[in-house]
Amino acid sequence: MPQRQTGPTSGLREVMSPAPGSPESRRRARRARRLRRDGLAWLLVAPAGIAYVLFVLRPMAQSVQFSFYDWDGVTQSTWVGLDNYVQVFQNSELYGSIVNAFELIVYFSIIPVALGLFTANTIRSFATSRLALVSRTVLFLPQIIPLVAAGIMWTWLYASNGTVNQVLRIIGLDRVTRAWLGDFGSALPAVGVIGAWVHFGLCMLLLLAGMTKIDPALYEAARIDGAGPVREFFAITLPSLRQEISVCITVTVIAALASFDIIYISTQGGPGNQTLVPGLAIYRLAFFSREVGLASALAVVLMVLVLGVVLPLQRLNREGDS
């Protein structure tokens, strides 16, 4: 629309401005240019905008719409108000899936960030050595393979005669060996460890890159003031890494709450519902039990949870900047 307006406006300018150099005509010319530029700008945004509206915003809105209905995907749907949401929080299976997802945050986020901080801090002094450069490639590997592949590898590692149990037997811990993914007590932590394996490298390398940007003079000053390595870490390293840490936590928390691939491959939510997560529950409800409304309600809850966890993290990050 604005593009079409530029025609008449520029025509007007030619007819009505008697003095080409006057400030009035210059302002009009600038306005016409602006309008034309805005028109082009919106034309350029349009394809991306249409794709985004059509395949993201529209389905999002539809998830909300579906969540108020009881629908099997085929026959007529019936309005049930908030019943589906009530069920999400009352059905122990669905509620449990949300609890499981939060438990996974410990493995997907906290362990990789904590271990990443510790490792990056220990190897900071030789961050440019050959070993560190090789490690950059190696530790990045879990990030580039599909999560499905990580799931398959680890399922095999966790098998009753898999590598994990082999190693445990070698160091004399025969009693601990078990089918890790089939055991009620160990299934969720075992799945969590897969997530930790996937995310550790990314976190460590991001944190290490952040550490190499810290001004060495700060450390020298701290040494002169007699600070030990521990004080140094908490007084200088940690505060300087606020941005990197918040990036790591944001990425991994989303991965934990919205996990699907690893669990679909390794446990299918079992044993029992020990490793059921919202993503898998939505999949099962919508496409196997044909409870589209309930699946959508859980999907909406999941989206709100992710936003609820991530937005405060971003605010923390921004406060650190100012």
Added chain:
Amino acid sequence: MIVARREVWVGRTLLVLLMAVTILPFVSLFVTALHPAGTYPPGLQWPETPHWENFVSAFNVAKMGQLLWSSVLIEIAVVPVSLVIATFAGFALGHLRPWGARLVFVAFVLGLTLPREGVIVPLYYQMRDYGLLNTRWAIILPLIGLYMPFAVFWMRAHFVNMPEDISEAARIDGANTWQLFWRVHVPLSMPALSSLAILLFLWTWNQFLIAVVLVSDPLQRTMAGALGAFQGQWGTDIPLLCAGSLLILTPTLLVFLLFQRQFVSALLQGSLKG
């Protein structure tokens, strides 16, 4: 000095240990793939005679040729289109900045945290209504939409950081906006574009949920989706499963090792700007 040296040794040992843990699953997969098909070997044991032919039979059983072709088709449709329309939008929102650009940008950013599970159910019915279920379009179209938040965010950040002088110089030389975009900004955006291309390539290759839900024929999916189906079908024949998984991983690993320098240099440039 002695303390510092001990610190270095602790660090080295830790690093080697962590690398070993990272590599171990790959090694276990590899040695298991060499055991006789249909057996149930221990997790980490070199076979008496390595059965290299497992890779050949996995290649045939998994229909790797067709899978590769399917993945390539999807990549060819998704990556260039996403790159072009995200660059358009990023240029408009980051450089031209029309009235209301901020609002539209915020709308895009809102999608950054969206879990795929939040939209997968409506997407299924949408694709059914379009008659596209079980075709590659059911993967291609939603992926382009889902990539927009990140891709637009990334390209806008790039154009915002571009020094204003360059554009002004081009304008004084008489370039219009279109020329400014193609002759000046796009050539200068190559590093940002190529790292975005690598990321989009990987994400498409590894996409699982969309593929599993919207396309039931593994031969119409990308690699990760096909791998899921392969596991379902051959999960009981461990050596064959391991060989197939490794084969499906190989293209990703090759691309990573080839473009690793680009990855690193892009990251360094990003941090220099920040």
